[in-house]
Amino acid sequence: MYSTFHGLETARRAMNAHQAAIHTTGNNIANANTEGYSRQRVNFTQETPFPNPGRNAPRIPGQIGTGVKADSVQRIRENYLDIQFRGENAQAGYWEKSHDIYTRIEDLMNEPSDNSIGRTLDRFWQSLQDLSVHPEDEGARSVVRQRGVALADTFNYISDSLEANRQDLKKEMDTTQKEVNSMLEQINELNKQIARVEPHGHLPNKLYDERDLLIDRLSGMINIEVERNESKGQAVAAAEGTVDIFLLNEEGDRLTTESAGETQEVMVINGESGSYESLSITFGEDATSVSEVAFGNTQLDDLINSSPGKIQALVKGYGYDFGDGVSGVYPELLKDLDEMVHDFAVEFNKVHQSGVGLDGSDEVNFYSGIDMVNTDNATNASATIRVSEEIMEDLKNIAAASKTAEGDEGYAGDGSNALNLAAVKDKVDVQGTYQGIIGDLAVKTMEAGQMRDNTGNLKESIEFNRQQVSSVSLDEEMTNLIQFQHAFNAAARNITMVDEMLDRIINNMGIVGR
Structure with a gap:
């Protein structure tokens, strides 16, 4: 069984990954006029899902994702x-x-x-x-x-x-x-x-x-x-x-x-x-x-x-x-x-x-x-x-x-x-x-x-x-910036939602009849 706090960790990883993408986009914008600079991108990869396939795996509908990570910051060259x-x-x-x-x-x-x-x-x-x-x-x-x-x-x-x-x-x-x-x-x-x-x-x-x-x-x-x-x-x-x-x-x-x-x-x-x-x-x-x-x-x-x-x-x-x-x-x-x-x-x-x-x-x-x-x-x-x-x-x-x-x-x-x-x-x-x-x-x-x-x-x-x-294309970087910002905000909202769920479980369950 996966943890009750699993959603918090997944959202935290999403915030960290997209924060890295926002920083990289900002670096691209800062170096738009730097001679020899090649624009960079963050390579996102999935974290290992839960559970791993196996004979002793818990009986749940399927693998549950554990989030995303910023695997590397790579420059774009041909x-x-x-x-x-x-x-x-x-x-x-x-x-x-x-x-x-x-x-x-x-x-x-x-x-x-x-x-x-x-x-x-x-x-x-x-x-x-x-x-x-x-x-x-x-x-x-x-x-x-x-x-x-x-x-x-x-x-x-x-x-x-x-x-x-x-x-x-x-x-x-x-x-x-x-x-x-x-x-x-x-x-x-x-x-x-x-x-x-x-x-x-x-x-x-x-x-x-x-x-x-x-x-x-x-x-x-x-x-x-x-x-x-x-x-x-x-x-x-x-x-x-x-x-x-x-x-x-x-x-x-x-x-x-x-x-x-x-x-x-x-x-x-x-x-x-x-x-x-x-x-x-x-x-x-x-x-x-x-x-x-x-x-x-x-x-x-x-x-x-x-x-x-x-x-x-x-x-x-x-x-x-x-x-x-x-x-x-x-x-x-x-x-x-x-x-x-x-x-x-x-x-x-x-x-x-x-x-x-x-x-x-x-x-x-x-x-x-x-x-x-x-x-x-x-x-x-x-x-x-x-x-x-x-x-x-x-x-x-x-x-x-x-x-x-x-x-x-x-x-x-x-x-x-x-x-x-x-x-x-x-x-x-x-x-x-x-x-x-x-x-x-x-x-x-x-x-x-x-x-x-x-x-x-x-x-x-x-x-x-x-x-x-x-x-560096400033138009493209501004588009990416908005995209990563929305993803970051969505991950933050996800944390708020999970926090509300946990609050319900911790503070508002098991008090019937009091």
């Missing part, structure tokens, strides 16, 4: 959406940073504008055309020198600015490396805390949220896969365990390395052992390129070519050399610019040397700061080109005349070599080469912009679906 989001976040991180790199270069090149290389070249060619008409005019010669200086200064400025932007990328790489290592350390520490709590039957929802938020941020830096480990001890079914984190390639497969003749997957966090591998980025001796990217002792050349994320975009932008020569956005652009400037200056100097100045001077270079001996060496040409000292010291050294022209005026009326100098424009096709560089840059910027938008939109779509599952 693991599949988390996997989707992190994969797309890596792509979005790569294309967002790539587009940022190309946009900075476009802004620097400043095409088309009055101060661009293209417009400066046009003015220089025009000054040579004007000089061919008035080769003896000091003003025309001064304009040629000024515009030659302006052209060299523009080349210098573009080269120096590109290199400055490149060094900014190096600083950003250093900062991002520290961020990645900080996140890895924090995730590893959270793994350890979770492993200490779960075996005692607790659900550390706050730790889960903190860990998932860090993993989400990490996924924008490197392409990762998260694998959960089974919880130990007396962990409840909803426990999420520690996590292992692996690096993935562009196809979504785990990156592997060869070690002692064995193929091993690259694990950056080991939840079972409570350890992690730090990211290191090593630069070459002259610091002009990245020479090594590694996690711990595992060198990852494949990370640059196959694993998307912000780190990959930064390394590709700055430049890298893993034994096959320097590659990357800035090194390749500077190389193209140096070769263009070098070819232009070498050809221009050759034509200038073939001419004669007003005072009969010949074999004079118009430009210096480039290698005229080894004409294949274009290294840093755009950074070092300048108008030669001979031209800067004396305008008469500008070779507007040809050596075949002779007369009493000392070549004063001959502007044929000035025309030859102007023809260098077509001979080495500086304009065409430069427009090719600009055109290629524009295409890459547009492509990166489109991919940034596409991956960003897809990431936002997945994030919207995640928020539909995990975020």
Whole structure:
């Protein structure tokens, strides 16, 4: 026979369970705007009914329920959406940073504008055309020198600015490396805390949220896969365990390395052992390129070519050399610019040397700061080109005349070599080469912009679906609050009713005839 006071205990349990639900709902409302917070719910389960089935069970109509209990407070997450989001976040991180790199270069090149290389070249060619008409005019010669200086200064400025932007990328790489290592350390520490709590039957929802938020941020830096480990001890079914984190390639497969003749997957966090591998980025001796990217002792050349994320975009932008020569956005652009400037200056100097100045001077270079001996060496040409000292010291050294022209005026009326100098424009096709560089840059910027938008939109779509599952809806929470409040009030009313029944039995029975 069940106890006379059975109803009180059943109602008490109901009040406690729904009070826990009200507190959990209040916590959801309080954290509605907390980044990374996942809404929580109380899992209600029935208490063991009375009596248990058996041969000696009392003869009553059936089992009598003994109430409800708040079994656990569980956060609401959808693991599949988390996997989707992190994969797309890596792509979005790569294309967002790539587009940022190309946009900075476009802004620097400043095409088309009055101060661009293209417009400066046009003015220089025009000054040579004007000089061919008035080769003896000091003003025309001064304009040629000024515009030659302006052209060299523009080349210098573009080269120096590109290199400055490149060094900014190096600083950003250093900062991002520290961020990645900080996140890895924090995730590893959270793994350890979770492993200490779960075996005692607790659900550390706050730790889960903190860990998932860090993993989400990490996924924008490197392409990762998260694998959960089974919880130990007396962990409840909803426990999420520690996590292992692996690096993935562009196809979504785990990156592997060869070690002692064995193929091993690259694990950056080991939840079972409570350890992690730090990211290191090593630069070459002259610091002009990245020479090594590694996690711990595992060198990852494949990370640059196959694993998307912000780190990959930064390394590709700055430049890298893993034994096959320097590659990357800035090194390749500077190389193209140096070769263009070098070819232009070498050809221009050759034509200038073939001419004669007003005072009969010949074999004079118009430009210096480039290698005229080894004409294949274009290294840093755009950074070092300048108008030669001979031209800067004396305008008469500008070779507007040809050596075949002779007369009493000392070549004063001959502007044929000035025309030859102007023809260098077509001979080495500086304009065409430069427009090719600009055109290629524009295409890459547009492509990166489109991919940034596409991956960003897809990431936002997945994030919207995640928020539909995990975020706090104030309307829904208010509905739950009313529902739990009514259940709590009903349980309290039940206690009042049972109390009245007991009062009748205790105080108002067995007094007949008094």
